[in-house]
């Protein structure tokens with residue numbers, strides 16, 4: 001059995017590992033890393049929907065030495081919480097999301113291209129992927145220019161707050177930014193019309209203090225920025241790589257289909273984790289209380305029992321929307337359609353404005369992450 005926990009930067013083709021695991025061990029106990037690894041579609045769904053497994057704690061007893069503001073943000077994130085805390089923070093995150101205002105993607109894209117296009121060349125990851133999703137979010141909440149600049153500059157180092165293990169240097173940068181980031185977001189959100197009604201609604205429903213509600217709301221807004229920065233850029237990047245290879249794409253509807261099939265075929269997020277809260281069985285495998293579990297969403301997308309001929313990139317596949325890339329169950333991503341729409345808009349802009357798009361580097365390098373497959377750079381040249 002090949003490695004179960006690997007850095008995406010070190011593996012050229014993770015999908016061949018997943019296919020062989022699906023064939024041999026769809027539910028596998030990794031004795032070296034002491035973790036269950038789930039590959040099959042059916043069992044991934046079963047665990048994601050199970051009440052016997054929950055999100056593992058990051059940073060118990062603040063062993064990573066985050067400062068007060070950073071700890072407050074981390075502890076409030078819906079993505080990382082369980083039980084009633086998850087219920088409340090998810091509701092707040094969804095209320096935030098439902099208050100997004102429509103933004104002019106085209107104008108933002110034009111500005112980003114103008115800023116960084118030199119001699120018809122641009123690095124799609126750094127100039128578009130790392131900026132567009134976060135900017136769309138910030139502009140949708142009408143943040144001022146200076147605030148956008150600060151958040152765009154700091155979000156990369158701050159996003160490391162999600163890592164289960166952090167280096168001292170990462171912690172230092174997170175701590176350095178946390179207080180200002182929190183206060184910028186708090187000040188701005190509190191000036192928006194929906195904020196008061198959100199606070200009243202949550203306070204009536206859950207009997208929480210206004211301070212606590214503000215804390216959860218601000219933290220989860222920052223959480224949305226982090227997810228936009230990481231997963232958002234991954235989808236933009238991986239979809240562009242498919243667009244460049246699939247020369248027969250004609251219109252925006254086909255681009256949307258291409259994005260959706262990319263979500264299945266080459267997803268930005270490859271796995272997520274749970275911890276067993278009690279003994280239970282997955283198929284015939286006995287999972288014990290406190291066993292860690294790795295759910296390989298990207299492998300489930302290649303399960304032949306679910307997707308016919310899974311290794312074929314097929315934008316006409318009838319069930320590609322049933323991929324597990326955005327998870328399922330209580331913690332399912334709330335930005336699925338936002339992300340697919342944004343990637344479609346960005347690729348359509350590129351495709352429509354520039355008739356020739358050429359990839360300048362064939363050997364794409366990936367970030368050294370275990371849970372996400374994110375290209376480091378994609379240099380392209382574009383001509384109209």
Ligand code: HEM
Pocket residue numbers: 048078079080081090093133137223224225227228229231232233235267268269272273297324325326327328330331332333334335336338339340
């Ligand atoms: C673009 C590609 C994206 C992918 C592939 C993705 C994937 C996921 C996955 C797999 C989960 C579930 C994790 C689990 O069950 O353990 C998740 C949750 C979440 N995602 Fe996304 N995501 C993406 C983009 C975004 C964006 C852009 C945002 C915010 C604007 C976002 C916000 C969230 C939030 C808040 C949760 C937590 C939901 C909860 O725990 O209840 N995601 N995402």
